[in-house]
Amino acid sequence: MKQEFNAAYWQERYLSNQTGWDTNGITTPLKDYFDQLKDKDLRILIPGCGNAYEAEYLFNKGFTNVFVADVAPAPLENFARRVQNFPKDQLLLQNFFDLQGPYDLIVEQTFFCALNPELRAAYSRKCAELLAPGGRLVGLLFDTTFEHDGPPFGGSAEEYRQYFEPYFRFVHFERAYNSIAPRQGRELFINLQKK
Known part of the structure; x- marks a missing residue:
């Protein structure tokens, strides 16, 4: 029987x-990118957020329009306990494909690799739909294959490019130079701007 990666599956994993996949903190590539952002009013979405260390970092730096979404309640509850002053209405217990925009920035961190690979084209299309004109999809994608059945599901830059090209201009799409040690040489850092 084919495994369904639904809310019950992810809730049980947590x-x-x-x-x-949980690094117990923000990873270096995203921290370095966030440190360059100047506009604290950006409307930011982190889908499949898990424990949402990225949202915690942004919120603590004064970004108040950060929205986190997950299908499983456990990681959102973990986050709410950790970051008690985070607005509760910005914690979205929702399927990514049901979200509504617009957002200025979507942050990708181990959500794409958790989705069934059959959904990758739909993910790219939905990201473009959720973004405001000129909005960006920024984050990390695994540029490797895994010996086990996923999730996480691996892939390659060549494969990913075909999903994003119809909707995005490639500002940056290269191997991350500052990945955390366990992921060194196996991640792409992407900065894609909606066409």
Whole structure:
């Protein structure tokens, strides 16, 4: 029987601490990118946010329009306990494909690789739909294959390019130079601007 990666699946992963992707903090490539952002009014979405260390970092730096979305309640509850003054109406217990925009920035961190690969083209289309004109999709994608069945699901820059080209201008789409040690040489840093 084919595994469904639905809310119940992800909730169980969090409740049983099967969260090998969780780095227990913001990763260097995203921290370095966020440190360059000047406009604190940007409307930012972090889909498939998990424990949302990126949202915590942004919020603590004064970005108040950060929205986090996940299908599983456990990571959102973890985040709400950790960042108690974060606005509750910006915690979205929702499927990514049901979200509404517009956003200025979508942050990608281990959500794309958690989706069934059959949904990758739909993910790219939905990101473009959620972004305001000129908005950006920024983050990290695994540029590797995995020996186990996913998630995470791997892939390559060549594969990913075909999903994003119809909707985005490629500002940056290269191997990340500042990945955390376990992911060194296996991540692409992407900065894609909606056409």
